[in-house]
Amino acid sequence: MDKIAINSHTKHGEHIKILLVEDERVVALSIEESLISLGYTISGNVDSGNAAIESAASNLPDLALMDIRIKGDMDGIDTAMELKRVFDVPVVFLTAYSDQDVLDRAKLVKPLGYLMKPCKSTDLKAVVEISMCKARMDKEVAQLNRDLEKKVRERTQALMDEIESRKGAERKLLEQASVLTESNKMLTTLLENRKTEKKAIEEECLQNIRKYALPYIDIMTQQQDHDDIMTTLGMLRRTLLELISPASSSLSAKYMFLTPREIRVAEFIRHGKTTKEISDLLNLSPASIATYRNHIRKKMNILNTGINLEIYLNSFDR
Structure with missing residues (x-):
């Protein structure tokens, strides 16, 4: 050329x-x-x-x-x-x-x-x-250099714009992540509160059934000898037990059928106390404590099963 x-x-x-x-x-x-x-x-x-x-x-x-x-x-x-x-x-x-x-x-x-x-x-x-x-x-080289410098400037600016755009997107993602984190915290708190409220309601229902419903059913059962009435009372008792079954995984549900003295004995057992230690604390004979232990196991349907009572009581939620 x-x-x-x-x-x-x-x-x-x-x-x-x-x-x-x-x-x-x-x-x-x-x-x-x-x-x-x-x-x-x-x-x-x-x-x-x-x-x-x-x-x-x-x-x-x-x-x-x-x-x-x-x-x-x-x-x-x-x-x-x-x-x-x-x-x-x-x-x-x-x-x-x-x-x-x-x-x-x-x-x-x-x-x-x-x-x-x-x-x-x-x-x-x-x-x-x-x-x-x-x-x-020389002029062609100078023009090529100018064109190259222009392309470099344009490319550099495009890269800077892209970097800024990505930084903006990153900031937006961080903001969204922060909002999601706060939302998760709020939801976790609400769920915990809901769980606590649900447990409190269950406990209240258990106590009310134990305090107001079952004693009257037991009294009526003891006073009646008519088969139909006895059958009806049995069905009523079973129905009440089925109603409270969703909450039966808690220790309070297991304690529902225990007497106050049996509950005290169960709590000592749960905390690892021996029969001798419990008898000393309650000023009762070891034989009485052994009887209470049998009553507790029977009411919890683990009599003659070989299940350790202390471990069993500690396996439930409070």
Whole structure:
């Protein structure tokens, strides 16, 4: 592609505008004549830095052929720096000198090339074509860099936006998690309260049945000998027991059919007291305590089962 571009400019050199800055008029006219014969357009032929800046401002050149030693306050190096800074015009230095200090200064401008005077037409052509090719390549690289920087900025911004979006989503999830945690705490508290209330109601029902219903059924059973009435009372008793069966897993339900003395003995047993210790605490004989133990086991349907009474009593909820 670059070779095609070079050939195109060689054939159609008039499209390349060159600013010539040379203070030796004979040399300047000779170079101008050679450039025109090669097909290039001269945008200006001046002998000082100020004149070069004015010419570039009015007719922007594609390339400046710049003598290092020119008239005025600015030499060719200073002028080249200003042309590049203000107008982005590439420069090829013309010089009859090979002073190393001067050349070191000239390098700071990053010229496209150097041409020693006096210069031949073929040298001019080669330097101009190569310089213009390099200038185009530099511009293309610069544009690619700008495009790349733009894409990097856009991608960086997109990533930052995505990160911010994800942070927002994360904050929202954390807020929702916090709300759910609080809701779970409230529900747990409500369930615990409901469980406590349910247990209290069950206990109250058990006590009321034990206190008000079963004693009267037992009295009526003892006073009646009619089979129908006895059957009815038995059914009533069984019905009451079925009604309270959902709460029968509690220790209070198991205690419902015990007498107050049997309940005291059961509590001592539950806490690991021996028959001798219970007899001492209640001021009763060990035989009486043994009788109470049998009554308790019978009422709890574990008589003659070999089940440890202490372990059995501790297996129920309070």
